[in-house]
Amino acid sequence: MGKKDTVFKLLCTGFALLSALLMLGFFLQLSLAGADAWKTFGLNFIFSSEWDPAAERFGALSAIVGTLATTVIALFFALPLAFAAALYLVDAAPAVGTVLSHAIDLLAAIPSVIYGMWGLFVLAPIMQDHVQAFFARIFKLENPGNGFGIFTAGVILSLMILPYICAVMRDVFKMTPAVLRESAYGIGCTKYEVAKDIVFRYGIRGILGGVFIGLGRALGETMAVLFVIGNLMEMPHSLFDSASTIASTIANNFAEADGLQRSALFAMGLILLAMSFGIQVLAQYYLHATGAKRGEK
Amino acid sequence: MKKKSLVPRKIKDMALRIFSSFAVLLSVGAMLWILYTVVRYGAESLSWDFLFHKSQPYGSVGGGIANALIGTVLITFGAAAMAVPGALCAGIYLAEFKDHRKLAALLRFSANVMMGMPSVLVGLFVYVILVVPTGKFSGFAASVALAVLMFPVVMRTTEDMLSMVPDQLRESALALGMTRTRATLTIVCKSAKNGLLTGILLSLSRVSGETAPLLFTAMFSDSWPTGYFSEPTANLPVLITEYATNSPFEVMHQMGWGAALVVTLLVLAVNLITRIFFREKKYGN
Numbered sequence: 001m002g003k004k005d006t007v008f009k010l011l012c013t014g015f016a017l018l019s020a021l022l023m024l025g026f027f028l029q030l031s032l033a034g035a036d037a038w039k040t041f042g043l044n045f046i047f048s049s050e051w052d053p054a055a056e057r058f059g060a061l062s063a064i065v066g067t068l069a070t071t072v073i074a075l076f077f078a079l080p081l082a083f084a085a086a087l088y089l090v091d092a093a094p095a096v097g098t099v100l101s102h103a104i105d106l107l108a109a110i111p112s113v114i115y116g117m118w119g120l121f122v123l124a125p126i127m128q129d130h131v132q133a134f135f136a137r138i139f140k141l142e143n144p145g146n147g148f149g150i151f152t153a154g155v156i157l158s159l160m161i162l163p164y165i166c167a168v169m170r171d172v173f174k175m176t177p178a179v180l181r182e183s184a185y186g187i188g189c190t191k192y193e194v195a196k197d198i199v200f201r202y203g204i205r206g207i208l209g210g211v212f213i214g215l216g217r218a219l220g221e222t223m224a225v226l227f228v229i230g231n232l233m234e235m236p237h238s239l240f241d242s243a244s245t246i247a248s249t250i251a252n253n254f255a256e257a258d259g260l261q262r263s264a265l266f267a268m269g270l271i272l273l274a275m276s277f278g279i280q281v282l283a284q285y286y287l288h289a290t291g292a293k294r295g296e297k
Numbered sequence: 298m299k300k301k302s303l304v305p306r307k308i309k310d311m312a313l314r315i316f317s318s319f320a321v322l323l324s325v326g327a328m329l330w331i332l333y334t335v336v337r338y339g340a341e342s343l344s345w346d347f348l349f350h351k352s353q354p355y356g357s358v359g360g361g362i363a364n365a366l367i368g369t370v371l372i373t374f375g376a377a378a379m380a381v382p383g384a385l386c387a388g389i390y391l392a393e394f395k396d397h398r399k400l401a402a403l404l405r406f407s408a409n410v411m412m413g414m415p416s417v418l419v420g421l422f423v424y425v426i427l428v429v430p431t432g433k434f435s436g437f438a439a440s441v442a443l444a445v446l447m448f449p450v451v452m453r454t455t456e457d458m459l460s461m462v463p464d465q466l467r468e469s470a471l472a473l474g475m476t477r478t479r480a481t482l483t484i485v486c487k488s489a490k491n492g493l494l495t496g497i498l499l500s501l502s503r504v505s506g507e508t509a510p511l512l513f514t515a516m517f518s519d520s521w522p523t524g525y526f527s528e529p530t531a532n533l534p535v536l537i538t539e540y541a542t543n544s545p546f547e548v549m550h551q552m553g554w555g556a557a558l559v560v561t562l563l564v565l566a567v568n569l570i571t572r573i574f575f576r577e578k579k580y581g582n
Binding site for chain 2: 002004005008009011012013014015016017018019020022023025026029030033080081082083084085087088089100102103104106107109110111112113114115116117118120121122159162163166190191192193195213216217219220221222223226227247250251254255265266269272273276277279280281283284
């Protein structure tokens with residue numbers, strides 16, 4: 001190899017190493033900046049739901065619960081929809097399928113702050129006037145809520161993560177060998193049976209990978225949630241209660257916080273980082289497994 | 298084998314078909330509903346003054362979004378200038394130099410993890426490494442934050458696009474006596490040009506609407522973005538957030554919608570044009 005080649009290779013290696021260094025840097029920096037909070041509260045920080053800036057007592061539990069609750073709701077709605085939509089798109093006539101796929105992908109292109117505005121001015125009033133009023137009538141709830149809360153945030157999140165899950169599922173379904181599906185149709189299977197017994201079984205790992213990709217998106221989403229969740233640092237008691245997520249708490253309080261509160265916010269950031277790291281590992285594991293099955297690389 | 302009767306099978310099949318179509322309709326419908334809302338409310342505030350005047354301090358009437366628009370463009374292109382060259386090199390490393398497979402797998406993994414990094418954490422990270430030491434919020438810090446978001450995306454798409462280039466091309470280039478560097482840059486990268494451009498432009502359109510990383514880096518200001526390196530810099534996403542959530546005034550909500558329309562149009566235009574003009578060139582397998 002010539003001298004230029006060596007330089008070029010070193011350059012490329014250096015930049016590639018940057019991705020790993022950045023990842024390490026995030027862990028390191030968030031741990032350091034949150035050290036005060038960990039020292040003061042210990043592991044109790046995770047299990048306490050107290051949030052009292054005046055008394056300098058902080059706990060992350062209510063935000064963690066809010067994060068998990070919104071994520072679960074988002075997945076509950078997005079998963080079946082993404083699965084069914086991907087099923088439709090893979091089998092649709094090529095022209096129709098392409099256009100509709102692009103249309104669904106556009107959901108991912110809309111900036112999250114636009115989702116937030118839409119949620120704040122359009123979805124939240126609808127939730128208050130119709131959906132929550134409806135549930136309040138059925139379950140005889142005393143406080144039907146004001147439209148801002150976990151449920152509304154979950155619904156918006158489900159729209160935001162749907163295109164990601166749907167895109168992964170589309171790819172996975174396309175990988176199912178045509179011979180398998182055609183043989184199934186050939187012995188008289190209905191579309192439902194092909195979906196359940198062939199496509200689903202064959203692509204289960206890829207589907208799980210898609211689920212985790214969606215989960216990761218929902219966990220870390222900030223703006224859309226911030227606009228509609230109500231930002232209340234209290235343990236929520238029902239799905240329609242105002243609450244907060246880790247990301248929304250950081251975005252909402254960071255500018256005014258200092259001292260121990262700021263450190264607590266960094267500590268929450270570390271919790272979020274650990275959660276999203278774990279989920280990414282699972283996503284990579286399952287997606288990588290399908291890639292291997294595909295016989296690529 | 299047990300024989301299943303035909304009727305329930307057909308009913309289940311019908312149900313799945315209906316639900317599938319419903320799912321597609323709902324997704325596309327939601328997309329159109331959001332766009333319709335933004336266009337309907339936003340169109341009312343679009344005017345010459347709105348687009349070409351700077352924003353006014355809180356509480357005073359009138360003003361536009363020109364400073365925020367320029368700020369957003371500055372921040373986004375600053376991010377691209379920082380992230381793209383390095384990310385291309387990193388992608389080239391993953392696709393072209395395969396002598397350390399374990400290392401490459403590790404780097405690919407960390408890039409994938411970075412792609413799923415919550416953007417608000419990127420804001421915190423850059424706040425600590427740039428804003429705290431210099432003591433200044435700046436558009437530059439915001440660019441760094443967006444660059445951190447762009448880097449792994451461009452890196453991974455570069456790798457994917459370069460791996461699609463057939464090996465014969467590489468071999469022929471090397472057989473002609475080209476150095477590895479030249480073969481990579483003039484032959485491999487050039488034949489994957491459309492794919493690379495698509496990756497860059499799509500990631501650009503994605504980060505230009507990001508808000509969370511800008512909250513603690515660029516902040517907001519009502520002046521023209523003259524202090525890109527040293528002062529809070531106006532930008533559209535934070536302007537929308539401020540006007541929509543921190544203000545009781547209908548007028549400001551209205552302006553927020555106008556800004557939302559401008560952002561959406563920008564992002565979607567880049568996105569659609571990229572998809573239509575640079576459709577990824579597939580090599581026959």
